[in-house]
Amino acid sequence: xxxxxxxxxxxxxxxxxxxxxxxxxxxxxxxxxxxxxxxxxxxxxxxxxxxxxxxxxxxxxxxxxxxxxxxxxxxxxxxxxxxxxxxxxxxxxxxxxxxxxxxxxxxxxxxxxxxxxxxxxxxxxxxxxxxxxxxxxxxxxxxxxxxxxxxxxxxxxxxxxxxxxxxxxxxxxxxxxxxxxxxxxxxxxxxxxxxxxxxxxxxxxxxxxxxxxxxxxxxxxxxxxxxxxxxxxxxxxxxxxxxxxxxxxxxxxxxxxxxxxxxxxxxxxxxxxxxxxxxxxxxxxxxxxxxxxxxxxxxxxxxxxxxxxxxxxxxxxxxxxxxxxxxxxxxxxxxxxxxxxxxxxxxxxxxxxxxxxxxxxxxxxxxxxxxxxxxxxxxxxxxxxxxxxxxxxxxxxxxxxxxxxxxxxxxxxxxxxxxxxxxxxxxxxxxxxxxxxxxxxxxxxxxxxxxxxxxxxxxxxxxxxxxxxxxxxxxxxxxxxxxxxxxxxxxxxxxxxxxxxxxxxxxxxxxxxxxxxxxxxxxxxxxxxxxxxxxxxxxxxxxxxxxxxxxxxxxxxxxxxxxxxxxxxxxxxxxxxxxxxxxxxxxxxxxxxxxxxxxxxxxxxxxxxxxxxxxxxxxxxxxxxxxxxxxxxxxxxxxxxxxxxxxxxxxxxxxxxxxxxxxxxxxxxxxxxxxxxxxxxxxxxxxxxxxxxxxxxxxxxxxxxxxxxxxxxxxxxxxxx
Numbered sequence: 001x002x003x004x005x006x007x008x009x010x011x012x013x014x015x016x017x018x019x020x021x022x023x024x025x026x027x028x029x030x031x032x033x034x035x036x037x038x039x040x041x042x043x044x045x046x047x048x049x050x051x052x053x054x055x056x057x058x059x060x061x062x063x064x065x066x067x068x069x070x071x072x073x074x075x076x077x078x079x080x081x082x083x084x085x086x087x088x089x090x091x092x093x094x095x096x097x098x099x100x101x102x103x104x105x106x107x108x109x110x111x112x113x114x115x116x117x118x119x120x121x122x123x124x125x126x127x128x129x130x131x132x133x134x135x136x137x138x139x140x141x142x143x144x145x146x147x148x149x150x151x152x153x154x155x156x157x158x159x160x161x162x163x164x165x166x167x168x169x170x171x172x173x174x175x176x177x178x179x180x181x182x183x184x185x186x187x188x189x190x191x192x193x194x195x196x197x198x199x200x201x202x203x204x205x206x207x208x209x210x211x212x213x214x215x216x217x218x219x220x221x222x223x224x225x226x227x228x229x230x231x232x233x234x235x236x237x238x239x240x241x242x243x244x245x246x247x248x249x250x251x252x253x254x255x256x257x258x259x260x261x262x263x264x265x266x267x268x269x270x271x272x273x274x275x276x277x278x279x280x281x282x283x284x285x286x287x288x289x290x291x292x293x294x295x296x297x298x299x300x301x302x303x304x305x306x307x308x309x310x311x312x313x314x315x316x317x318x319x320x321x322x323x324x325x326x327x328x329x330x331x332x333x334x335x336x337x338x339x340x341x342x343x344x345x346x347x348x349x350x351x352x353x354x355x356x357x358x359x360x361x362x363x364x365x366x367x368x369x370x371x372x373x374x375x376x377x378x379x380x381x382x383x384x385x386x387x388x389x390x391x392x393x394x395x396x397x398x399x400x401x402x403x404x405x406x407x408x409x410x411x412x413x414x415x416x417x418x419x420x421x422x423x424x425x426x427x428x429x430x431x432x433x434x435x436x437x438x439x440x441x442x443x444x445x446x447x448x449x450x451x452x453x454x455x456x457x458x459x460x461x462x463x464x465x466x467x468x469x470x471x472x473x474x475x476x477x478x479x480x481x482x483x484x485x486x487x488x489x490x491x492x493x494x495x496x497x498x499x500x501x502x503x504x505x506x507x508x509x510x511x512x513x514x515x516x517x518x519x520x521x522x523x524x525x526x527x528x529x530x531x532x533x534x535x536x537x538x539x540x541x542x543x544x545x546x547x548x549x550x551x552x553x554x555x556x557x558x559x560x561x562x563x564x565x566x567x568x569x570x571x572x573x574x575x576x577x578x579x580x581x582x583x584x585x586x587x588x589x590x591x592x593x594x595x596x597x598x599x600x601x602x603x604x605x606x607x608x609x610x611x612x613x614x615x616x617x618x619x620x621x622x623x624x625x626x627x628x629x630x631x632x633x634x635x636x637x638x639x640x641x642x643x644x645x646x647x648x649x650x651x652x653x654x655x656x657x658x659x660x661x662x663x664x665x666x667x668x669x670x671x672x673x674x675x676x677x678x679x680x681x682x683x684x685x686x687x688x689x690x691x692x693x694x695x696x697x698x699x700x701x702x703x704x705x706x707x708x709x710x711x712x713x714x715x716x717x718x719x720x721x
Contacts, residue, residue, distance in 0.1 A: 032072035032265060033097055036242075037105035039067045039083060047085060047109060051354050053311030055080035055092070060311025061240070061266065064212060070242045071311075072265035073097055083107045084357045141208040144619060145630035146660030146682060148714075151214060152193070152204040155233065157619055159542075159574035159589040160218030162612040163636035163656055165691055166707055168193060169200020171610040172218050173546060174570025174595030175230025179504060183225075183234045185318060186392050187348045187366035188412070192233075194298055194324045196342060196372065202296070205322050205344065209247075209258060210273060210302055212238050218574070219546055220498035220529040223449040223465040223482050224394070224408060229504045229525045229550070237318050240306040241269045251716025253282040271304045286712040293337040294327030313353035320346040330376065341373040363393040374420075382420035382437065389413040406465075407450040414443045416508055441508035444472040451482075459488040469503065473511045474521050478503050492536050498529040506554060510562055517560045524551045540578040547571045553599040568597030568605065587619040607640045607649050630662040641693050643702075653692060659684045669719055676718040686711040 039050045046067025053060025054073070060082075063069045073079070076097050083091040088109040097103065140154065147153035152168030155161065162171040169177040177200040182192040184206060193201020208214075213236040217225075221232045241260035249256040254277040262269045280295040300322035307315045327339040350364035372384040394408035417440040423433070451465025464483040470476070482500030489495055503522040510516040531544040553566025572593040579586050595611040598604055616635040621628065638652030664678040683689075692705040 032074050033076075033100055034070065034102035035073050035081075035095075035097075035105070036068070036070035036102065037107060039063045039069065039085075039107045039109060041088075041109055041111070047088070050083050050085040050088075050107075050109070051312055051357070052081070052083045052107070055082050061308065062312075062314075064239060070266075081105065083109060085109060090357070141214065143621060143628065143630060143662075143664075145621075145632035145662040145680070146634070146658070147632075148203070148680070149208060150204050151206060151208050151211070151233075151235065152200075154208075155214075155216050157587065157589060157617045157632065157634075158216065158218075159544075159576045159591045159615070160231075161615070162591070162593065162610045163615055163634060164610050164612070164639060165197075165200075166689075167195075167197065167200050167202045168204050169197075170231060170233065172231035173572065173574075174548060174593055174608070174610060176608075176610065179228060179230035181225060181228035181232050183232070184346075185235075185237050185316065185348055185350045186362070186364040186394070187346075187350075187368075187390060188227075188388070189346070189368065190386065190388060190414075191342070191344060191368075191370045191372075194322070194342070195296055195326050195340065205300070206235060206320075207273070207275060207300075210237055210271075210304070212236050219527045219548070220482075220484060220500060222463070223451050223467040223480065223500075224406070226410070226447050226449070226467055226469060226480075226502075227445065227504050229502050229523060230548075237304055237316070238271050238306075239316075240266075240308055240314070241271060246721040247718060248721070249716060249718045252285065252714050253277050253279045254716070267308055269306050271302075271306075273300075273302045275300050282712070282714065283709070286709050288709050289706050290708055291329040291337075292327055293329075294325055294339060296324070296326045298322065298324035310353075312355075313351070315351045316349070318346070318348045318350070320344070336377045336379070339373075339375040343369075343371045345369040358398045360396040361394070364391070366390045379423045380420070382418060382422070385417045385419075387415045389415075402455040404453045405450070406453070408448070410445075410447040412445040412447075414441075414445075414508060416441045418509070439509075439512065441512070442472075443505075443508040443511075445505070446470045461486040469522075471505050471522065473508055473518075474505060476505075476521055478522060492534055494533045494535075496529070496531040496533060498527065498531075500527050501525075502527060506562075510554065515561060517557075517562045519560075520554070520562060521552055521564050523553050523564070523566075525549060538580045540576070542574070542576040544574045545572075546574070550597060550599075553597060555599050556601050566597065566599035566602075568595070568599060568608070570595035583623050585621045585623075587617075589615070589617040591615040603648055609640060609649070611640055611649075613637045626666045628662075628664045628666075632658075632660040632662075634658045639692060642695075643693075653690050656689050656691070657685075657687055658682070658689065670721060674720055678716055678718070680714045682712045682714070683707070683710055 039047045039052065041047055048063055048067060050063040051060065052063060052069045061069050061071045078094065078096050081093045081095050088111055091107055091109055095103070095105070141147060141151050142149045144154040144157060147157070150168055152170060155170060156163070156168070160173050164171050170180045171177050172180050182189045192205050193203065194205055195202040215234045217232045219231065225232045241262050243262060245260040247258045254275065256275040258271065258273040260271045276299045278295065278297040283292070283295060300320065303319045305317040309315060322344045323342065325341050327337050330336045330338050346368050348364055348366040352362040354360050368388040370386045374380055374382045390410065390412045392408065392410045396404060396406045398404050418437050420437050422435045422437065447467060447469045449465065449467040451463055453461065453463045455461045462485050467480040467482070469478045480501040480503060484496065484498040487495045502525050505522045506520050510520055511518050526549045528547045529544055531542065534541040548570045550568040552564040553568060554562045554564065555566040557563045570593060572591060575590040577588045593611065593613055595608050596605050597608050598606070614637040618633045621630045634657065636656040638655055640649035640652055642648055643651045660680070660682050661684055662678065662680045664676050667675050667677070669675045688710060689707050690704045691707065694703045694705060695701065
């Protein structure tokens with residue numbers, strides 16, 4: 001408890017220090033002359049992370065995800081504007097600044113080429129991860145119907161994600177939710193959900209309003225990512241703010257505020273946010289199928305300090321604290337309520353610098369403290385406290401016009417403690433037995449990776465790399481080879497093949513000599529992916545076939561508790577179509593999956609709980625200037641469950657179906673900002689979806705697990721000052 005108090009005190013002290021410094025920092029602002037613009041390639045596509053600066057001066061910035069840049073020039077004069085990016089020819093232009101008016105410049109970069117039998121080496125190429133990933137903007141997250149402005153909820157509308165529950169857990173291509181890694185600014189987050197459960201959680205912890213970019217990969221990701229068997233969600237936080245912004249939000253179950261301040265133009269800026277949610281009125285308005293001893297409630301606070309110390313280098317400090325509470329009845333235990341109380345403190349210091357226009361260096365140091373209280377009447381009273389320390393260094397070097405080398409090193413220290421008690425039925429006395437727990441586990445993990453990207457021609461690109469890991473608990477050293485090949489076909493079509501080995505270590509508690517097995521090793525999977533991708537100005541079409549082979553999975557053992565004798569596979573097809581018209585957008589996703597494993601308590605190779613053969617999603621949006629109307633339809637085949645003794649996942653629940661509608665209206669209430677009123681209706685048809693069944697020990701009394709709410713309404717307003 002003292003450690004938790006110290007963590008909160010540090011966060012609070014940093015907040016107070018910055019608030020005290022704000023007046024003097026604001027007084028030192030120098031408005032200057034704004035120089036802004038956009039960087040695109042020859043096809044008009046925005047280019048992010050371009051270094052734009054004034055030659056001979058410490059003035060400049062990097063372009064954002066939309067290719068936009070902005071910085072301040074102190075005085076009039078004649079300058080040389082330079083824009084450089086790996087794989088493109090350096091751009092230079094002489095500009096004259098004579099007035100105080102803002103200047104807008106459009107920059108077009110040309111791809112570097114080498115002449116060899118009229119073949120051009122292109123800068124754009126698929127990599128092991130980003131080439132096959134789905135990239136989302138924070139705005140797309142907010143506008144996705146049914147996602148409740150949740151990053152994880154929006155990601156679930158894409159192919160490769162199985163609908164296991166109505167929560168936000170990411171079950172990727174036949175993998176468990178624990179097999180998808182979540183990363184923010186290079187730092188891994190082991191507990192990214194609010195109201196944690198075995199299915200992940202009900203919402204993601206990080207708001208999309210704190211982010212500038214979101215990248216998701218459902219497999220075949222590069223050697224940069226490790227300790228994940230299935231998928232990657234990589235998020236980037238906001239960059240330096242260019243102008244002051246104050247936003248206030250009020251909803252049926254939430255209050256929020258965000259402040260962005262450019263303290264010293266083009267040099268120092270901060271963004272601060274606070275969110276509070278209490279679902280009491282939401283559930284009372286819409287009704288619910290469960291009883292609560294504590295309606296779900298949560299709050300989070302964030303401070304993001306950004307310092308651009310040169311035109312090529314920047315430093316960022318991200319502070320975050322989140323707390324959530326819930327008390328909900330457990331259907332199969334009479335009059336029993338589960339009470340959960342989670343607290344997360346997260347600190348991440350990250351930096352990035354471009355050296356000599358060919359070497360991009362980045363890194364971060366992060367600390368996370370996650371504390372979880374669980375209570376289930378007399379059956380459970382447990383406190384979990386986890387502290388994760390991590391450090392990362394990454395370099396990217398352009399060897400030549402057609403060759404880029406990327407390498408990195410990472411170190412992790414995981415420290416987890418458990419304290420409390422469990423109560424189990426005693427078959428011999430027909431009573432119960434109480435077991436006290438007081439244990440601590442530590443684990444270290446060291447990783448090094450390197451990959452080489454080679455563009456053989458305008459049509460052929462190849463990436464090959466490896467990832468080395470050493471783990472203290474298993475005393476194991478691993479080497480994972482991965483590679484991908486991209487072939488450009490006619491009419492904006494690409495053929496992509498990827499193959500790679502992936503490992504994930506069991507949680508430290510599984511190595512306990514009493515309740516676990518100290519001889520456990522890492523679980524392993526091989527990914528084989530063949531994809532066909534079409535990109536045009538208004539259309540994205542992606543079709544992928546995949547096969548994943550699992551080895552060394554954990555299974556229960558009567559003598560050793562757990563052993564690495566489990567195995568399994570998953571195979572399937574993902575289809576994704578996105579089409580944009582002037583006023584109308586549509587996304588269609590379909591996934592076919594077959595997933596079987598012999599792991600944990602499965603007596604033989606059987607369908608897993610996340611073996612959902614068919615998932616189908618349609619997202620449609622109509623934009624009428626001020627009015628935005630959205631629709632989401634989801635269909636998922638039934639989930640396996642066990643219906644009687646001596647069987648395992650022999651039946652399936654009914655199919656899951658849901659129709660959501662959202663409406664938002666833009667207007668101006670105060671000042672010059674854009675204000676938004678929004679209304680969301682979830683499960684419009686009021687369908688009673690059965691998510692699972694829980695049986696009594698004799699399998700005579702099935703208890704259906706249903707949606708917490710049927711049809712529900714939510715509304716609110718967002719005001720920008």
